[in-house]
Amino acid sequence: MHSYANREKLAQLFAKEVETFVAKHPNSKSLHDQAMGPLMGGVPMSWMAKWPGPHPVYVQSAKGSRFTDVDGIEYVDFCLGDTGAMVGHSPDAAIKAIAEQLDRGITFMLPTRDAAVVGQTLADRFGLPKWQFTLTATDANRHILRYARHVTGKSKVVVHDYCYHGTVDETFAVLDNNGKTVSRENNIGPQVDPAQTTIVVPFNDLVAAEAAFATGEVAALLIEPAMTNIGIVLPEPGYLEGLRELCTRYDVILIIDETHTLSEGPGGMTARRHLHPDAVVMGKTIGAGIPAGAFGMTAELTKRVQDSLHLEHIDVGGVGGTLAGNALSMAAIRATLTEVLTPEAFVSMEALCDVWTMDVQRLIDKYQAPWQVSQLGCRAEYSFRATAPKNGREAADADDFELQQYLHLHALNRGILMTPFHNMALMSPAHTKADVARHTAHFEEALQSLFA
Ligand SMILES: Cc1ncc(COP(=O)(O)O)c(C=O)c1O
Structure with missing residues (x-):
């Protein structure tokens, strides 16, 4: 059952936005027609097709909070490459360091001066002493999961x-209606049934977590400390602390994935909320968009890992990647962390996000839309339900693809880019009050069209 019942009206509103979009984007259309020849689905990666409207807009250039498409239209970017560009597009300090490193060599399989500085900066920010680098957050997650299974001798992940x-x-597993772990719908070609590798538990449910750990099979708990990929789901008081205690009791490696929750500050939720994970993972924005991922470990976990590895075989164990920790990534991370994603920058990013969130809440109230908005530092998101979701299932049940497509296309036609897979807005250090005001105006117009 959709929260917005008048589907006929929604379809008409969407059709009108599609007409506007088509009229405004002849150059994007022509580039897309050309790309349909050599590219599957006309895009370099399949999810790039999942934008509202008949084709994506093609980017000409971007700087700070804005980008311009090939039809000369300028947009405020609240998507920011789904966090890959949370620092804003091409920030000067990072670009300078990246350009200088490009001139000095890109990858060597040898460290440069930046490596220790970057490691120390992350250690200071997250409170974990030892760091390793990858090209993506995905790889960082894969690697730390391997280490967790390796040192605990247990096989499952929660x-x-x-x-x-x-x-x-x-x-890629979810709970079915009977509470059983099953493969997530549309999981593409799983190597093995995830029920063999994984136990799924609802967010904010310590009883379920303990039952999973009590099987004695669990090597690691991999979590976002607040869910951000099914809308925002915030932890209830005591939940994260309870997980910490359970992990210690059952020798489960607690891995906190801060790739998105870094929005809460320079040390993510880990530092801000005094969490004590065994490992932390991040990626995306830490190199200003230059591919870079990282994971940090406690001294104790590092010792367990090092004691179980032998130098002779260190290159063939499933942890690595030729370009991981390359000189360009490290130069990009150093400049990004120390000159762009500074503690002061986070203060202004969050303050602006407060304004975005208050405006959205005010308009939800004004038009009595049965929606809600949640904020996590410089990231905020509204969802199509009246109260904040407690777990992923509640958030997923509020999904309304057509309504979302309409709102996103409405935004796009008014010079605003929202994150395609949800109603998320992210503030970079370059965003301004005028950027937020543009979103507020669009949001009011869209709510009026739906509810007035
Ligand atoms: C929480 C979280 N971790 C890891 C990743 C993976 O990042 P990447 O696709 O850059 O490897 C994502 C991607 O959205 C994410 O949201």
């Missing part, structure tokens, strides 16, 4: 219902 941690096989 994840939250409706989680997303990148393309990590073990995580």
